[in-house]
Amino acid sequence: xxxxxxRKPLIELRDASRTFATHTTLxxxxxxxxxxxxxxxxxxxxxxxxxxxxxxxxxxxxxxxxGKTTLAQLVAGMLPLTGGERQWLGTxxxxxxxxxxxxxxxxxxMVHQDAQSALNPRLTVETLIGExxxxxxxxxxxxxxxxxxxxxxxxxxxxxxxxxxxxxLSGGQRSRVSLARAxxxxxxxxxxxxxxxxxxxxxxxxxxxxxxxxxxxxxxxxLIVSHDLAxxxxxxxxxxxxxxxxxxxxxxxxxxVDAAHHPYTRALVDAxxxxxxxxxxxxxxxxxxxxxRRAAPILGASIARRADAPGCYLVERCAWALPxxxxxxxxxxxxxxxxxxxxxxxxxx
Amino acid sequence: xxxxSITATPPALQVSNLHITIxxxxxxxxxxxxxxxxxxxxxxxxxxxxxxxxGKSLTAMALPGLHQHPVRISHxxxxxxxxxxxxxxxxxxxxxxxxxxxxxxxDPLTALNPVLRVETHLVETIRAHRAIDxxxxxxxxxAALARAGIPExxxxxxxxxHELSGGLRxxxxxxxxxxxxxxxxxxxxxxxxxxVTVQSEILREVERLARGTRTAFVWITHDxxxxxxxxxxxxxxxxxxxxEQGPATExLAHPAHPYTRALLECxxxRQQPGHRLHQIAGSxxxxxxxxxxxxxAPRCPRAVDVCRRDPPRLSTPDGMTDSHAVxxxxxxRA
Ligand SMILES: Nc1ncnc2c1ncn2[C@@H]1O[C@H](COP(=O)(O)OP(=O)(O)OP(=O)(O)O)[C@@H](O)[C@H]1O
Ligand SMILES: Nc1ncnc2c1ncn2[C@@H]1O[C@H](COP(=O)(O)OP(=O)(O)OP(=O)(O)O)[C@@H](O)[C@H]1O
Ligand code: SF4
Ligand SMILES: [Mg+2]
Ligand SMILES: [Mg+2]
Numbered sequence: 001x002x003x004x005x006x007r008k009p010l011i012e013l014r015d016a017s018r019t020f021a022t023h024t025t026l027x028x029x030x031x032x033x034x035x036x037x038x039x040x041x042x043x044x045x046x047x048x049x050x051x052x053x054x055x056x057x058x059x060x061x062x063x064x065x066x067g068k069t070t071l072a073q074l075v076a077g078m079l080p081l082t083g084g085e086r087q088w089l090g091t092x093x094x095x096x097x098x099x100x101x102x103x104x105x106x107x108x109x110m111v112h113q114d115a116q117s118a119l120n121p122r123l124t125v126e127t128l129i130g131e132x133x134x135x136x137x138x139x140x141x142x143x144x145x146x147x148x149x150x151x152x153x154x155x156x157x158x159x160x161x162x163x164x165x166x167x168x169l170s171g172g173q174r175s176r177v178s179l180a181r182a183x184x185x186x187x188x189x190x191x192x193x194x195x196x197x198x199x200x201x202x203x204x205x206x207x208x209x210x211x212x213x214x215x216x217x218x219x220x221x222x223l224i225v226s227h228d229l230a231x232x233x234x235x236x237x238x239x240x241x242x243x244x245x246x247x248x249x250x251x252x253x254x255x256x257v258d259a260a261h262h263p264y265t266r267a268l269v270d271a272x273x274x275x276x277x278x279x280x281x282x283x284x285x286x287x288x289x290x291x292x293r294r295a296a297p298i299l300g301a302s303i304a305r306r307a308d309a310p311g312c313y314l315v316e317r318c319a320w321a322l323p324x325x326x327x328x329x330x331x332x333x334x335x336x337x338x339x340x341x342x343x344x345x346x347x348x349x
Numbered sequence: 350x351x352x353x354s355i356t357a358t359p360p361a362l363q364v365s366n367l368h369i370t371i372x373x374x375x376x377x378x379x380x381x382x383x384x385x386x387x388x389x390x391x392x393x394x395x396x397x398x399x400x401x402x403x404g405k406s407l408t409a410m411a412l413p414g415l416h417q418h419p420v421r422i423s424h425x426x427x428x429x430x431x432x433x434x435x436x437x438x439x440x441x442x443x444x445x446x447x448x449x450x451x452x453x454x455x456d457p458l459t460a461l462n463p464v465l466r467v468e469t470h471l472v473e474t475i476r477a478h479r480a481i482d483x484x485x486x487x488x489x490x491x492a493a494l495a496r497a498g499i500p501e502x503x504x505x506x507x508x509x510x511h512e513l514s515g516g517l518r519x520x521x522x523x524x525x526x527x528x529x530x531x532x533x534x535x536x537x538x539x540x541x542x543x544x545v546t547v548q549s550e551i552l553r554e555v556e557r558l559a560r561g562t563r564t565a566f567v568w569i570t571h572d573x574x575x576x577x578x579x580x581x582x583x584x585x586x587x588x589x590x591x592x593e594q595g596p597a598t599e600x601l602a603h604p605a606h607p608y609t610r611a612l613l614e615c616x617x618x619r620q621q622p623g624h625r626l627h628q629i630a631g632s633x634x635x636x637x638x639x640x641x642x643x644x645x646a647p648r649c650p651r652a653v654d655v656c657r658r659d660p661p662r663l664s665t666p667d668g669m670t671d672s673h674a675v676x677x678x679x680x681x682r683a
Pocket of ligand 3: 644652657677
């Protein structure tokens with residue numbers, strides 16, 4: 001996945017998996033009532049590779065529930081892996097000394113999807129943003145206020161907000177406080193989960209420009225999770241598309257938008273860049289049809305599928321399906337330099 | 350509940366001159382929302398767009414009376430199907446909430462109780478307003494989850510909130526709003542956490558409800574493609590005020606307020622990769638520190654002296670559709 005093999009990625013996941021045991025997987029219960037096995041372990045991320053280099057912006061998109069947040073948390077080290085390996089500059093993080101582990105924890109920061117629950121409701125904006133850099137001796141206590149004001153300004157917030165608590169902020173203000181908080185400790189890697197979802201388009205652009213600046217000036221590495229394909233395309237160098245716990249396509253941002261191989265990517269791109277116009281909606285009111293004007297490669301919403309079912313997890317919904325799609329799961333393979341896709345159709349192009 | 354002034358069928362929701370203040374311990378209250386008025390008829394969708402921090406969520410929360418100290422409605426009227434809600438006791442509000450007016454909050458986690466399963470949330474919402482047994486409530490709950498675009502609704506009923514992805518939680522909250530088929534649904538950034546395919550399904554459900562059960566929607570969003578798709582009318586907010594409102598087609602195609610225009614220029618899909626993104630210069634004023642004249646003047650490319658001195662009023666300039674109003678001394682003409 002690396003396009004510059006001579007340079008080690010800052011952070012890398014190899015064959016990473018994460019499962020969640022839900023309440024119904026208690027062994028005793030399962031033995032007494034085997035039917036409960038029907039909803040066993042959730043495989044949120046399955047055998048995924050991902051590398052992030054300094055100065056690189058990777059956009060992660062995909063269906064809701066496909067495992068983006070879980071993968072982001074694995075990259076950020078917020079959640080332990082249940083399979084595979086996480087590396088920092090080529091070394092398995094389990095082999096790092098405790099001092100190194102602490103340093104990595106500071107160097108990799110995450111902005112959570114749910115800003116409300118990620119911010120301690122009792123603390124003021126000043127403490128939320130300014131505490132960590134003082135504790136970690138990045139700044140002196142005397143420099144705290146100035147640093148907080150500077151960070152607020154960078155994310156487009158008025159310095160007058162410092163004495164507010166999270167409940168006294170709007171949704172967009174809260175998500176920018178989370179971002180400022182992550183940036184306060186000068187991270188080398190920033191994992192941002194939907195960082196612009198609750199922002200108006202002007203503030204969205206301002207935050208995007210800030211992230212681009214940080215990449216320029218500090219060679220910050222960024223993993224941006226977003227459902228907004230149009231926005232991540234403007235930000236990211238590469239895009240990875242996730243579906244059902246796996247990366248199904250990854251490549252340069254323009255390649256993925258203009259020449260996607262995977263049918264799921266194609267469906268996402270179509271939906272994101274379709275020019276919906278007023279007349280279409282008016283027609284929709286008379287004939288009850290909205291999106292059938294173009295042939296979508298993927299039909300309908302995601303459906304339940306047994307984790308051990310053979311073949312491609314999209315086969316029931318895919319208009320492009322081939323006979324072998326029912327039998328073998330497609331593997332992620334290179335279709336062009338730096339462009340990988342997991343679809344049986346790829347070998348026919 | 351009789352009101353002599355009402356003759357024809359009242360609109361599903363009529364908001365007039367709403368003012369929302371934030372009380373402070375040792376100082377005068379701050380006015381956060383000033384003079385918001387709109388009406389939404391049965392089966393109509395009103396979109397509220399605007400600057401982050403402009404008062405959209407405060408307005409949304411105030412409609413069903415869900416605002417809490419220090420937030421207060423200081424003035425104005427909110428009529429639900431002709432009935433005034435402001436000044437009603439909490440017990441009366443609780444009866445209409447969830448049954449006649451429902452809200453999807455901006456932060457879905459706060460709307461879900463972490464120690465209750467999805468099923469309990471929905472069944473309680475239904476049984477609070479309808480005398481039906483658990484089994485019947487359960488099947489209604491399942492149907493609502495399916496309508497909110499949740500695959501495998503039966504399995505999700507048994508889930509705890511923390512086991513759901515952000516988008517799934519969001520859809521559970523949407524299902525809670527739909528389940529009693531209220532007259533008005535207020536949705537605050539309800540589809541922002543959802544990918545386009547799921548979003549499209551939910552918007553289709555909104556269109557279906559608006560046409561079928563004649564549900565009225567107040568849809569707060571930052572996403573103009575959503576406005577374009579579902580809204581009949583739109584309100585644009587900036588710094589606690591409505592700066593432009595009118596038919597959605599017209600406001601999107603011919604924005605008359607310089608703020609609306611500038612905002613539309615920032616839409617990601619209209620920009621080129623590899624460049625810095627277009628943004629509005631400067632930052633919005635903080636509540637309580639509004640500029641003297643027009644609140645947008647410090648950032649407005651058209652500002653002249655009068656803009657910095659006199660606050661513009663919301664009005665319809667000559668040559669514009671009657672229902673289209675703009676708060677600007679020098680609106681942009683089509
Ligand atoms: N703690 C948990 N316990 C059980 N299941 C979980 C847990 N966390 C996540 N999951 C499940 O794992 C899957 C992936 O979730 P994740 O939050 O990573 O999705 P996502 O791609 O971020 O979705 P969204 O776009 O909706 O935020 C989902 O099916 C979710 O229900
Ligand atoms: N309890 C409070 N105390 C003080 N200020 C508050 C309080 N609640 C909200 N505010 C302020 O009121 C303004 C309006 O907030 P609101 O949440 O309505 O914004 P919004 O338009 O929904 O923004 P967003 O798009 O970011 O969600 C914001 O500037 C916010 O900081
Ligand atoms: S009143 Fe003046 S400053 Fe305000 S938006 Fe109109 S032109 Fe700009
Ligand atoms: Mg997520
Ligand atoms: Mg809000």
